[in-house]
Amino acid sequence: RSMATLARQKLSIGLIPADGIGKEVIPAARTAIEAVGSDIPKTEFIDLEAGWETFLRVGNALPDRTVEILKNDCNCALFGSVSSPSRKVAGYSSPIVALRKVLDLYANVRPVLSVSPNPDTPPAVDLIVVRENTECLYVKQEELKITENGKEARATRLITELASRRIGKMAFDLALARPREHLTVIHKSNVLSVTDGLFRETVRSVAELDAKYKDVTIAEQLVDSAVYRLFREPQIYDVMVAPNLYGDILSDAAAALVGSLGVVPSVNAGDSFVMGEPVHGSAPDIEGKNIANPVASIRSAALMLRHMDYIKAADRIDAAVDSVVREKQYLTPDLGGSAKTSEVVDAIVKRI
Amino acid sequence: RSMATLARQKLSIGLIPADGIGKEVIPAARTAIEAVGSDIPKTEFIDLEAGWETFLRVGNALPDRTVEILKNDCNCALFGSVSSPSRKVAGYSSPIVALRKVLDLYANVRPVLSVSPNPDTPPAVDLIVVRENTECLYVKQEELKITENGKEARATRLITELASRRIGKMAFDLALARPREHLTVIHKSNVLSVTDGLFRETVRSVAELDAKYKDVTIAEQLVDSAVYRLFREPQIYDVMVAPNLYGDILSDAAAALVGSLGVVPSVNAGDSFVMGEPVHGSAPDIEGKNIANPVASIRSAALMLRHMDYIKAADRIDAAVDSVVREKQYLTPDLGGSAKTSEVVDAIVKRI
Ligand SMILES: CC(C)[C@H](C(=O)O)[C@@H](O)C(=O)O
Ligand SMILES: CC(C)[C@H](C(=O)O)[C@@H](O)C(=O)O
Numbered sequence: 001r002s003m004a005t006l007a008r009q010k011l012s013i014g015l016i017p018a019d020g021i022g023k024e025v026i027p028a029a030r031t032a033i034e035a036v037g038s039d040i041p042k043t044e045f046i047d048l049e050a051g052w053e054t055f056l057r058v059g060n061a062l063p064d065r066t067v068e069i070l071k072n073d074c075n076c077a078l079f080g081s082v083s084s085p086s087r088k089v090a091g092y093s094s095p096i097v098a099l100r101k102v103l104d105l106y107a108n109v110r111p112v113l114s115v116s117p118n119p120d121t122p123p124a125v126d127l128i129v130v131r132e133n134t135e136c137l138y139v140k141q142e143e144l145k146i147t148e149n150g151k152e153a154r155a156t157r158l159i160t161e162l163a164s165r166r167i168g169k170m171a172f173d174l175a176l177a178r179p180r181e182h183l184t185v186i187h188k189s190n191v192l193s194v195t196d197g198l199f200r201e202t203v204r205s206v207a208e209l210d211a212k213y214k215d216v217t218i219a220e221q222l223v224d225s226a227v228y229r230l231f232r233e234p235q236i237y238d239v240m241v242a243p244n245l246y247g248d249i250l251s252d253a254a255a256a257l258v259g260s261l262g263v264v265p266s267v268n269a270g271d272s273f274v275m276g277e278p279v280h281g282s283a284p285d286i287e288g289k290n291i292a293n294p295v296a297s298i299r300s301a302a303l304m305l306r307h308m309d310y311i312k313a314a315d316r317i318d319a320a321v322d323s324v325v326r327e328k329q330y331l332t333p334d335l336g337g338s339a340k341t342s343e344v345v346d347a348i349v350k351r352i
Numbered sequence: 353r354s355m356a357t358l359a360r361q362k363l364s365i366g367l368i369p370a371d372g373i374g375k376e377v378i379p380a381a382r383t384a385i386e387a388v389g390s391d392i393p394k395t396e397f398i399d400l401e402a403g404w405e406t407f408l409r410v411g412n413a414l415p416d417r418t419v420e421i422l423k424n425d426c427n428c429a430l431f432g433s434v435s436s437p438s439r440k441v442a443g444y445s446s447p448i449v450a451l452r453k454v455l456d457l458y459a460n461v462r463p464v465l466s467v468s469p470n471p472d473t474p475p476a477v478d479l480i481v482v483r484e485n486t487e488c489l490y491v492k493q494e495e496l497k498i499t500e501n502g503k504e505a506r507a508t509r510l511i512t513e514l515a516s517r518r519i520g521k522m523a524f525d526l527a528l529a530r531p532r533e534h535l536t537v538i539h540k541s542n543v544l545s546v547t548d549g550l551f552r553e554t555v556r557s558v559a560e561l562d563a564k565y566k567d568v569t570i571a572e573q574l575v576d577s578a579v580y581r582l583f584r585e586p587q588i589y590d591v592m593v594a595p596n597l598y599g600d601i602l603s604d605a606a607a608a609l610v611g612s613l614g615v616v617p618s619v620n621a622g623d624s625f626v627m628g629e630p631v632h633g634s635a636p637d638i639e640g641k642n643i644a645n646p647v648a649s650i651r652s653a654a655l656m657l658r659h660m661d662y663i664k665a666a667d668r669i670d671a672a673v674d675s676v677v678r679e680k681q682y683l684t685p686d687l688g689g690s691a692k693t694s695e696v697v698d699a700i701v702k703r704i
Contacts, residue, residue, distance in 0.1 A: 084541075084542040088541070088545045088546075088549045093545075094542055094543065097543060137509065137540075137543065137544060138543060140543065140544075142544065142545070142546035142547055143546065144546050144550070149512070149513075149514050150512065150513035150514050150517075151512065151513040151550055151554075152510065152511075152512045152513070153510070153511045153512070153546045153547040153549075153550040154508055154509065154510055154511075154547065155508070155509040155511075155544055155546065155547045156506055156507075156508065156509075157489065157506065157507040157508075157509055158504065158505070158506055159504075159505045159506075159507075160501070160502065160503065160504045160505070161501075161502035161503040161504070162501050162502050165502075188597070189436075189440070190436040190446055191446065191449060191489065191490060191492065192489060192492075192494065192507055193440045193445075193494070194440075194494035194495065194496050194505045194507065195494055195505040195506065195507045197440045197505075198496070198503055198505040202503075223601060224600045224601050224603075224604040225604060225613075225633065227579065227601055227604055227605045227608070228604040228605065228607060228608045228613060231583060231605065231608035231609070232608050245540070248576045249575060249576050249579055249601060251576075252576040252577060252579055252580040253579045253580065253583065253605065255580060256579075256580045256583035256584050257583075261577075261580060281577065
């Protein structure tokens with residue numbers, strides 16, 4: 001399921017580094033895209049602002065201009081990472097959650113893949129977390145009441161048939177494209193029988209919508225035991241599909257299996273727009289030191305291109321990254337190395 | 353924070369094996385308690401019913417009689433594990449969630465401890481997950497609407513100051529009793545600024561309620577990165593305190609670090625009642641085969657006794673379990689051994 005290569009004259013890629021190490025890894029991803037040259041159309045990059053630092057400067061974490069340019073002038077985008085205030089700040093809310101919503105990027109696709117020491121050996125971990133990206137507790141409908149017993153806060157968790165069906169389709173399509181054709185539905189319907197019950201039933205029912213899905217095998221797991229088994233026997237998973245919050249937790253958990261959050265890419269995908277985003281956060285503790293791992297962002301750029309059907313360009317970037325990771329000469333500290341961000345980028349670009 | 357040893361004439365322990373392997377591991381826990389003899393008062397066991405099989409038989413997963421006897425005649429209880437129907441079944445709802453609520457067992461305390469090869473070496477993993485046990489999404493307020501776009505389901509997530517404060521106190525007290533005196537507050541307030549914001553602020557504010565907490569150091573983690581770091585560097589954690597659902601996921605994740613869910617105990621604790629419960633599920637696939645790991649239930653029995661201040665009895669049980677696990681001669685298949693449940697129980701009882 002990808003946005004088949006249109007006869008695009010030009011690629012306009014919005015770049016939103018946002019906060020912290022986003023400002024180092026998004027330029028790295030840009031450099032990698034520039035290196036693929038003629039396997040993609042003429043490319044223009046548009047620098048855009050969002051994030052906590054933007055909020056501190058202009059009072060809005062997601063300026064209208066950013067949204068408008070993304071909607072009107074861009075085919076796709078790369079988002080870095082965002083810092084959060086340590087206390088609730090009036091008027092601030094996460095720009096990445098808002099962007100997923102305004103651009104209707106309803107799927108968050110997070111492939112987690114270990115690099116095997118030898119290119120001919122299959123990787124030990126090879127799974128995709130497909131995370132619903134627009135609802136669940138992320139609708140952010142919250143209220144606070146003051147009662148005689150103190151404060152009471154409530155949040156709404158929304159699960160719809162519509163959103164569950166489209167994320168289910170995306171997950172089935174991704175499973176179909178992989179050799180194992182296996183899908184695990186994640187839920188907690190032993191407690192949330194209505195909301196997670198709806199998610200589970202709806203995703204399962206996708207199999208009946210189209211005969212092409214008939215060979216996909218379906219399993220399911222409660223989210224708590226899914227995390228347990230992910231740590232104990234990751235090889236049981238191929239594609240996992242989950243409501244928003246479980247998907248958030250599961251993809252971080254899966255990242256722990258492959259050495260570092262610094263290598264795990266994602267795309268936020270809708271039917272007509274795709275935005276690459278490394279799974280890691282803004283890591284303010286290492287900001288500006290030229291030691292952030294650029295791999296997650298570079299792989300996110302490849303995943304974004306792959307989603308737009310620029311398979312060859314994506315393959316070239318991924319192969320270059322794998323070769324550098326496998327070789328172990330240029331690894332950042334999170335992977336046990338001592339290379340600088342810029343050295344890793346140079347090594348990757350040379351091989352693209 | 354424990355229910356100091358009252359001059360109890362007698363211990364009346366409710367036994368609720370419930371489903372699956374619960375029917376094997378709860379009798380094992382009973383045997384272990386019987387073995388401690390004079391370190392606890394005269395003990396009576398009361399067999400009680402609950403669970404999916406009970407539901408199938410009498411139409412109610414938690415019969416009134418069970419609740420009444422627990423409330424009126426028992427000092428404490430042991431609960432096994434419960435199976436869930438694979439589809440929503442009218443009238444069925446989880447008896448463990450209901451029991452926690454009706455007995456106001458507001459804290460779920462889950463120590464996760466690895467057994468070091470040598471009794472003098474500190475364990476590699478030694479942490480406690482303190483899970484709020486009465487609210488969050490577990491209030492089970494859900495509704496389903498049929499709209500022109502299909503079904504829409506909503507669940508309410510409730511976080512109150514009252515419940516956050518009492519679980520916070522429990523966590524601070526547990527941290528105080530440990531050498532590191534360190535507490536990590538788990539939340540996702542970058543998305544749930546109102547509900548998780550309230551949880552975070554309230555737990556933090558417990559430190560100001562009493563000067564005795566002044567030496568406890570406090571850290572915090574977003575739940576997604578908490579799971580990631582739990583896997584990568586479990587030694588950063590001492591006591592973790594979390595809202596209900598995050599605590600459910602975190603304690604399963606932590607269990608993966610110590611080899612098997614089959615060794616991780618918990619207690620559901622209120623101010624006047626405590627119920628031991630292994631963290632594992634009902635494992636219908638291995639039911640009746642005499643291969644379920646009894647360690648989690650036996651440790652849950654010890655934890656229950658410890659919580660009632662029968663420290664010597666609890667220490668004797670824990671030491672016997674540790675010695676059997678360390679020796680590796682009697683391990684069930686989940687730990688890589690080939691011992692039967694009954695052989696493990698015999699080996700433990702001999703050493704109590
Ligand atoms: C920054 C935060 C709002 C975000 C999320 O929870 O979605 C992040 O954890 C992620 O996974 O992209
Ligand atoms: C069986 C289920 C309702 C329960 C829970 O989610 O609390 C279980 O996973 C647990 O951790 O005790």
